[in-house]
Amino acid sequence: xxxxxxxxxxxxxxxxxxxIGVEHNSTIIAMLPVELLHAASRLAGQQDKTAD
Numbered sequence: 001x002x003x004x005x006x007x008x009x010x011x012x013x014x015x016x017x018x019x020i021g022v023e024h025n026s027t028i029i030a031m032l033p034v035e036l037l038h039a040a041s042r043l044a045g046q047q048d049k050t051a052d
Contacts, residue, residue: 002008014030021028 017028
């Protein structure tokens with residue numbers, strides 16, 4: 001089922017991190033892909049300064 005939806009694997013990963021954090025009462029630091037930040041800035045209409 002995960003293979004049929006493009007974002008399903010990422011959602012499952014985030015759900016797993018949430019469950020681990022609650023279960024062990026801990027803080028989790030998750031890496032965020034730089035490409036995602038660039039895409040978000042383009043969607044917001046800001047200029048991508050690192051693309052030069």
